[in-house]
Amino acid sequence: MSSDAIAVQTAGVSADRTWLQTLHEWVTTVDHKRLGVLYVFYALIFLVIGGIEATIIRIQLMRAHNDFVSPQVFNRMFTLHGTTMIFFVIMPFMFGFANYLVPLMIGARDMAFPRLNAFSFWLTALGGTLLYFSIVGGSGLYGAGSAPDVGWWAYAPLTSRAFSPGHSADYWTIAVLVSGFGSIGTAVNLVATVLSMRCPGMKLSRMPLFAWLTLVMSGLVLISISPLSAAQIMLLVDRYLGGHFFDTQAGGSATLWMHFFWIFGHPEVYILVIPAFAFASEIIPVFSRKPIFGYPVMVGATVSIGFVSISVWAHHMFTIGMTSYSNSFFVLTTMIIAVPTGIKIFNWLGTMWGGKLQFKTPMLFCIGFLFQFLIAGLTGIMLGAAPFNWQLSGSYFVVAHFHYMIVGAILFCIFGAIYYWYPKITGRMLNESLGKLHFWLFVIGFHLTFDVMHVPGILGMPRRIYTYEPGRGWDTLNMIITIGAFIQGIAILLFLANLVFSYFGGSKAGNDPWDGWTLEWSVSSPPPVYNFASIPAVASRRPLWDLKHPEDPDTHYD
Amino acid sequence: MVVGRALGILVLLAGILFAAGLCRASPLGDNPTTSIFQPHSTPAESIYHLSIFVLVITAVIFLVVFGLLIYAVVKFRSRATGTDREPAQVYGSTQIELAWTIIPILIVVVLFLATARVIHAIQDAHKPATALEVTAIGHQFWWEFRYPTLGIVTANELHIPVSDPARPTPTFLKLLSADTDHSFWVPQLAGKTDLIPNRVNETWMDPHETGIYLGQCAQYCGTQHAKMLLRVSVDTPEEFDAWVRTQKQPANQGEKEIAGRRVFETTACINCHAVGGTVATGRFGPDLTHLMSRSTIASGAAENTPENLRLWVQKPDAIKPGSLMPAMKLSDDDLDALTRYLETLR
Ligand SMILES: [Cu+2]
């Protein structure tokens, strides 16, 4: 592969354009890097919005019988918070990074279908916008207009005409449907890109794990967003064409919706967490100065997680009165997932073992991820034991469990990824001291909130209640949880400030600030238009290692 | 810094242990608890034992993996004095991979078998002939309880007999829903089971101790999901029989409070509420025949006092905003009379 000759003419980056021209360029772009940045930017905006909703929820629950907001507003807040964080924060983050990095890592000049790429992004953007348009639609801003209040699972029959008159459920379902189409488009694109755009020498077995995991994630998107979209369409048929799929008052089935939703919902967890694994699998080796331990096993474990994750959905439905045989089946599949997941944790540990660990901010976040992912997995086993689940499901224990997964594991990896690739994307380093401060504050806030949150669940506190009775031992715990939430909020503000100030004043990154091994570090930061002046050729999994260590190249072990 | 982290984590662990202790300790006063770790009925107890088993196994896994992680972080941190040489490049090891595949598989098998046993024991339990049958119907924001064999209809506060392990009298509940999904959850008595429209679910409990047990709806069911509380009174056999006798009587005819009764029977109250033996046969709201035998109103949202009753009828939103009982806009005199009449429904 050639590391020289990167000085491509960056067409049209002259300083004398008006802001309108710049805007026009961004809106009409089909460039994978720009779309990647748009996705991440979009996700950051919604992260702030979802965070504000979380804050409102936490203030309301600070003490028993609080009346900071009405039950109606509270129910809208948790519906919007959940829908936003899943569909308009974490998914766009993941698609953004995949978009930006996959072509660079596999030595391609763009995604397979650049126009589809842009189309998909704008569909996702439309989805999020529609969801929030609901706030001004209907009865206006006061009382939050027509914002949906059905919870992010939108269980039937709450969404039927009888229980959700007006348009609140419509906004929810159309927002999810539209952004789902966007996800499918991006997934098709990622699969095609990984399968057919790899540079010479990059066999499947030489792809960075990041590309592998993106491939598995995209496959899961195709498998699981389809039933979700089907269910949304059926719901629309119910609401507008007199269908009775889920309309229980006309003989429809509430459990049918549950099956559709969770057959999407469980793989969705893996759609979100597999890219997080992908970040960790790139970051941990570089900061341990060792290759990933057990590459083929890591690939195999991910693929099997993908497959098994399709067969576990009803562990979200242990309380709906399935037979003891069905319950046992889903207990078994759920617990089997623990095996490949455990293998992955051990392989990351194996990567660190015997290395020279450098605790730069990205690595700190990844170590936090390992710790929290371990705990989230273990509480997952508790929830997977159906009888234990009969007590825990629908309680704050579950809320703690999945926030451990989504914040403690996934968001930590996202932060790690931003600290790691920000220099590549902007050409500037993020401020390391601010980064460490962000990390530690966030760790403290996170654990204050989500460790403690398991306890009210064990003490019988259900989720989605806007208020609770005093004297059940929940009050103090909820106060601590809220304090932790504020600390997390402050940490996120620090992070956002770091993003902005480092963009203008950060130190110059250079091509390869972390001494990395994958192809994206071979080009300038930010990478030139179309990435590679001449398409590189690779001979091992770590082309830059080979280049830097001609005396001991990976090609010997490939 | 690494030491700092290890310390922080130790503090955390201590916190978790402390929290676990909290769950076991009774809350202040003589308030009944809703902790799942203080079971008082067979299903809740088997779940409790299973959960301790699962907790122990997961705790061991946690300690092992966490120990390895801390060891790696401390032992392999790059030291400032170290040379610039890269560490030995290790790509993997089949033996090690095999070891950490097989051990988890064994753990999974054990966990699965233990879990399946408890599932079977609870779900496929035999229903003895002495069992009491109750039908629970979830409504948007209140509970209807029917005793088909006894001919009783009541709301929100379930009465069941204590079950002597020697001569068990468990209660088997048939769970239905009149509108959206709900979930029946009294943590000390059993795990939760959903009430789903067009579907019949079942759960059972055999409380070993008399007393009041609390719980609440555990499946989001609409605006007032939060105030859909549950109260189970576990009575001695004598108390239970006495309760059954009062519930079977027709309503007090309210001769003394004829004015209030007239207000009740001439407004929309009777479209939604039933009072046994009168023209009031509505089924949309709770049965009021023996309203005063309940200690709370509106599914536990307020204590059953004359002031609260009056406030409730005047303005339900003041107690439970978003509940499905409309404010009836009665005059003050009518309200007073009506409240006095309601108080006769013993
Ligand atoms: Cu799941």
Ligand SMILES: [Cu+2]
């Ligand atoms: Cu309910």
